[in-house]
Amino acid sequence: MIEDARVLRDDFIPAEVVHRDHEIRHLSHVLQPLTDGIPADTAIVTGPSGAGKTCITQFTLDRLKQEVLDVQVHYVNCWQNYSRFRVLYRLNRPSAPGLDPEAVHKIK
Numbered sequence: 001m002i003e004d005a006r007v008l009r010d011d012f013i014p015a016e017v018v019h020r021d022h023e024i025r026h027l028s029h030v031l032q033p034l035t036d037g038i039p040a041d042t043a044i045v046t047g048p049s050g051a052g053k054t055c056i057t058q059f060t061l062d063r064l065k066q067e068v069l070d071v072q073v074h075y076v077n078c079w080q081n082y083s084r085f086r087v088l089y090r091l092n093r094p095s096a097p098g099l100d101p102e103a104v105h106k107i108k
Helices: 021-036 053-067 084-091 101-107
Strands: none
Touching: 021 053
């Protein structure tokens, strides 16, 4: 039985994540340069469906936003936005932070 249906929403970020300390530390290490205003390396999070990739990523990015107040994060569900065009479209919507034209060129 599901006690709290909020945990199934894409935008749900838990207060605590258990049994994923290594993954959280690794992603935090990759993103650490952002806290100093330096671009970070690309991070690709992979794993089977339901492993907690989105949860860990959103949890880590939420902690980053608390540390660096002006960082912008935008979530794109790639199951729903499965082409480069759709991902770029989602990122360039008025409610999204937008993309640097140079970054768009690199994706092509």
